Amino acid sequence: MTEPWIATKELCRYYQRGPQEIRAVDSVNLNIARGEFVGIVGSSGSGKSTLLNLLAGLDTPTSGSIAVGATVLSALSRRGLAGYRARQVGMIFQTFNLLPHHTALRNVEVALYFNDTPRNERHKRASEILTNLGMGDRLEHRPNALSGGEQQRVAIARALVKRPEVIFADEPTGNLDYENARQIAALLTDLNKEGLTVVMVSHDLELARSICSRIIKMHYGRVVEDSGAQR
Amino acid sequence: MTSYDLITAAADNLWRMKLRSILTMAGVLIAIAAFVSMLSFGAGNQQYVNDQFEKFGLLTTMQVFPEEDKNGSDSVKAKVLNDSALALLAQIPGVRLAYPLEAFEIEAKLGDSAATLNAQAISSEVARTAAMSQYLAGTRFENDSAHQAVVTRDFVKRMGIAEADSAVGRELVVTARLVRIDSAWAAIISDKDGAIRKRLRAIDRDSIFEPGYMMGLLRRETSEALRRFYSGLMNNRELVTETLTISGVIPGRHESPMRIEQVILPLATARRLNDGDISMSPASLMSSFSSGSLPDMFAPKEGKSYPKVTLDFDPHTPFKSVRDSVKALGFKTYSFAEQFEEIQKMFIYFDMALGMIGLIALVTASLGIANTMIMSILERRREIGVLKALGADDSDIRRIFLYEAAAIGTLGATFGIIVGWGIARVASFVAQSFMRREGVEAIELFATPWWLIGIALGFGIVVSLLAGYYPARRAARLDPVESLRNE
Numbered sequence A: 001m002t003e004p005w006i007a008t009k010e011l012c013r014y015y016q017r018g019p020q021e022i023r024a025v026d027s028v029n030l031n032i033a034r035g036e037f038v039g040i041v042g043s044s045g046s047g048k049s050t051l052l053n054l055l056a057g058l059d060t061p062t063s064g065s066i067a068v069g070a071t072v073l074s075a076l077s078r079r080g081l082a083g084y085r086a087r088q089v090g091m092i093f094q095t096f097n098l099l100p101h102h103t104a105l106r107n108v109e110v111a112l113y114f115n116d117t118p119r120n121e122r123h124k125r126a127s128e129i130l131t132n133l134g135m136g137d138r139l140e141h142r143p144n145a146l147s148g149g150e151q152q153r154v155a156i157a158r159a160l161v162k163r164p165e166v167i168f169a170d171e172p173t174g175n176l177d178y179e180n181a182r183q184i185a186a187l188l189t190d191l192n193k194e195g196l197t198v199v200m201v202s203h204d205l206e207l208a209r210s211i212c213s214r215i216i217k218m219h220y221g222r223v224v225e226d227s228g229a230q231r
Numbered sequence B: 001m002t003s004y005d006l007i008t009a010a011a012d013n014l015w016r017m018k019l020r021s022i023l024t025m026a027g028v029l030i031a032i033a034a035f036v037s038m039l040s041f042g043a044g045n046q047q048y049v050n051d052q053f054e055k056f057g058l059l060t061t062m063q064v065f066p067e068e069d070k071n072g073s074d075s076v077k078a079k080v081l082n083d084s085a086l087a088l089l090a091q092i093p094g095v096r097l098a099y100p101l102e103a104f105e106i107e108a109k110l111g112d113s114a115a116t117l118n119a120q121a122i123s124s125e126v127a128r129t130a131a132m133s134q135y136l137a138g139t140r141f142e143n144d145s146a147h148q149a150v151v152t153r154d155f156v157k158r159m160g161i162a163e164a165d166s167a168v169g170r171e172l173v174v175t176a177r178l179v180r181i182d183s184a185w186a187a188i189i190s191d192k193d194g195a196i197r198k199r200l201r202a203i204d205r206d207s208i209f210e211p212g213y214m215m216g217l218l219r220r221e222t223s224e225a226l227r228r229f230y231s232g233l234m235n236n237r238e239l240v241t242e243t244l245t246i247s248g249v250i251p252g253r254h255e256s257p258m259r260i261e262q263v264i265l266p267l268a269t270a271r272r273l274n275d276g277d278i279s280m281s282p283a284s285l286m287s288s289f290s291s292g293s294l295p296d297m298f299a300p301k302e303g304k305s306y307p308k309v310t311l312d313f314d315p316h317t318p319f320k321s322v323r324d325s326v327k328a329l330g331f332k333t334y335s336f337a338e339q340f341e342e343i344q345k346m347f348i349y350f351d352m353a354l355g356m357i358g359l360i361a362l363v364t365a366s367l368g369i370a371n372t373m374i375m376s377i378l379e380r381r382r383e384i385g386v387l388k389a390l391g392a393d394d395s396d397i398r399r400i401f402l403y404e405a406a407a408i409g410t411l412g413a414t415f416g417i418i419v420g421w422g423i424a425r426v427a428s429f430v431a432q433s434f435m436r437r438e439g440v441e442a443i444e445l446f447a448t449p450w451w452l453i454g455i456a457l458g459f460g461i462v463v464s465l466l467a468g469y470y471p472a473r474r475a476a477r478l479d480p481v482e483s484l485r486n487e
């Protein structure tokens, strides 16, 4: 864990709820190197998702900064931030978030709409990656015809198809049974072994410990424990 | 996203919500159909009027009149339409032909019917102008000295012939009285039974220097001279008769906006009939006497003046430039082109009034589009969030929704144009069969020109885009974190 790649400085994201200020993410200083598999754990409402969304460029900080390589996210325009999401980031959600009216193939293709991939290549790459993930015979199926595990595979295919530099996964196993959770976890481990940086939020400390190279624990918006920082 | 992606995405989304899309489109369809059928009526009427104008060559014809001297008595200063004026008018750039109205009285016999009426002489050049080329039957006369005549439908009817066709080829006997001015002069001094001596003797030499007496004497003698002049004119005319063949029938005064006499003769043929010194009917001659414009009437033939000159000009020459040139020469003009401009303006208002109805319907339809789009944004919050998480920027999302709005507008307008055109066709059919049943000429009152189709399509798309703009902007600005939050 040498050179920091993703670096946050005094990163804050506050919400105003009436007179009350909610510090969802509070002064987080974090360095993540390329190739790490970071697990973010913490109790519900501790700010894990908020932190992940900030890193993924889906949310913007109240104060502080995020740099990804040479890019300072907070300096980007809305459009620039969208470009960052389109080219460098793959996202995976607890509830899969597939488009329910489209086939598995189309759901994966959609990820290539926003990074100027030519149409014929979109199709090729999408079916390739789905086949690699064992979904080759389900290309034309809609999400409601797929099991939770299969849906999450499609979602992972969608995150991978754009060849991102980092995967942000928000409780990717949260809606899956034990067996499916293990398979998805194994899949993410394989991807990490191939060199992909993965940042995963999880409730399941045990699962996180078994697959992540580094565990970050959050409490009330702050990082209270970081196994990587000690190394 | 490429336009192709956006179009397929729009098609997908509209297809997914078939019923709602169809209902929204139906709003646009009805509005555009109303717009198209209404304006087809406007355009059809306009087309009809334009065709009439063009058919009669009204846009390339201008009437020139002498300028009346409004300052009163001194008529010498007024510009006269004589042959030198005619030559000047013919030289105006763009003017192809300048010809005077030369009408004279004739007696015409066709079969058993006879009538006294005015004939008009035109040259074969003039006969070829658009204004003179509206033949209901037959054709123009062959040349300037042909023993042929063209008559109007009024004349044919007056002569008891119902169909224009059956008048062509019939024999027309035309009789004119040639007036010799010298015979009129002679009558003044003609001294039958020593009248002059008697009159001279009646003058009281002693009172001749009393102003009152002198005035009375002069007045008496002048009116005596006029009486004699006129009776000389009337009684010494020679009759000339020509037997002609009717070569063609044209619309008459009531059917044509041109002022055309009932019998039209070739120029040289007319000269044979109208070779007198005064080309006026006795009645108008009398009125000239009393109005004091007599000297004009006695001017030599070369210097004679015309009441009206018609100009036939090149269609590429703007009528305004011809008009200005004519006015610069000091004449009054009357041009249908000028009326035409007014009529065109009127049609714009007419079309606007008709178009308003369609546009109001279109505004209503646009509210439907906006409503549909806002509904679908609420339903598709999560989808928008997902697309943004995948890297869609604001403009991608905005375009997705604008393309949907445009698709609704395009499809609605396309079908609306088809339906509107259909309505116009049906209305036209009904109107024409009604006209036929009433025994009038069935005219086409509906036209759906390309510009109307273009405008309708444009309006449909633009109004849909305007209606979709606010919802699309709202969709574009949705916060992805917010829209992806679970419950």
Ligand SMILES: Nc1ncnc2c1ncn2[C@@H]1O[C@H](COP(=O)(O)OP(=O)(O)OP(=O)(O)O)[C@@H](O)[C@H]1O
Pocket: A015, A016, A017, A022, A023, A024, A042, A043, A044, A045, A046, A047, A048, A049, A050, A051
């Ligand atoms: N839009 C918002 N407005 C107000 N408060 C918010 C908003 N979004 C998040 N929060 C608050 O910020 C805090 C952090 O939320 P976050 O979703 O990041 O927690 P989390 O660690 O992901 O929880 P969970 O494990 O339940 O997913 C919570 O207290 C939450 O209520």
Ligand SMILES: [Mg+2]
Pocket: A048, A049, A050, A170
């Ligand atoms: Mg969370």
